[in-house]
């Protein structure tokens with residue numbers, strides 16, 4: 001299994017679990033972190049990469065190509081959380097979230113795609129979110145960034161198939177990782193009208209992440225996708241209810257679905 005794999009954001013959580021799993025399966029894994037020296041015990045090679053810094057992406061990708069002569073699989077996993085009422089979330093922070101979750105993926109793809117085109121094959125897996133299938137209260141910016149990513153992936157798939165490149169969008173539900181610790185939480189305005197709702201929903205979001213699935217489940221799903229001859233465009237990996245919520249949304253009138261979401265979040 002001499003497949004060469006690059007995983008962004010592989011210092012913790014889902015990225016780390018995917019890296020360890022694929023490494024155990026015999027893949028040559030290059031993970032990335034903005035500060036790899038903080039993770040000296042990584043079980044696979046961890047290189048420096050910030051998805052918002054084009055030079056760091058170019059350096060890392062060229063290092064891998066120089067050493068291995070190819071790159072078979074790119075997993076765009078780096079991402080960050082952001083919560084808050086959309087009305088009060090600072091524009092600067094909205095831009096930062098998109099910088100990582102959306103523009104960051106484009107940055108990495110734009111560096112890797114020419115290499116894959118030369119090879120006449122390659123697999124790009126973008127990690128979006130089930131939160132990108134629906135606007136979730138107080139996670140609107142995160143939902144929007146992941147929704148944008150999923151649409152980007154669909155289009156990238158259409159446009160790069162001609163070069164032998166396969167693009168797959170994988171949307172996780174809740175998984176127990178460091179995502180909550182690294183999240184940006186909007187500080188509310190002094191007399192904010194959202195205080196009560198936001199506090200209640202944030203508690204629920206944290207509880208749902210903390211009781212989420214183990215990242216190894218995502219790792220196994222990614223492994224299976226890599227082995228597939230013809231992977232689907234989109235996969236959802238999560239609890240039955242979280243995956244089911246997407247189907248329900250498709251079937252029900254929007255206002256009725258909104259009611260269900262509001263009931264779920266006790267709004």
Ligand SMILES: NC(=O)c1ccc[n+]([C@@H]2O[C@H](COP(=O)([O-])OP(=O)(O)OC[C@H]3O[C@@H](n4cnc5c(N)ncnc54)[C@H](OP(=O)(O)O)[C@@H]3O)[C@@H](O)[C@H]2O)c1
Nearest residue numbers: 009011012013014033034050051078079174175177178179
């Ligand atoms: N956990 C969940 O419930 C869940 C649900 C749906 C989707 N997701 C998505 O799954 C992916 C992995 O998240 P996770 O839950 O495993 O979170 P995590 O444990 O916080 O890991 C996030 C990873 O992203 C990296 N990262 C953050 N900003 C970066 C940047 N600007 N450039 C490069 N790397 C950066 C971090 O690496 P360094 O800090 O070392 O640079 C870290 O390795 C994310 O895209 C997330 O949105 C997670």
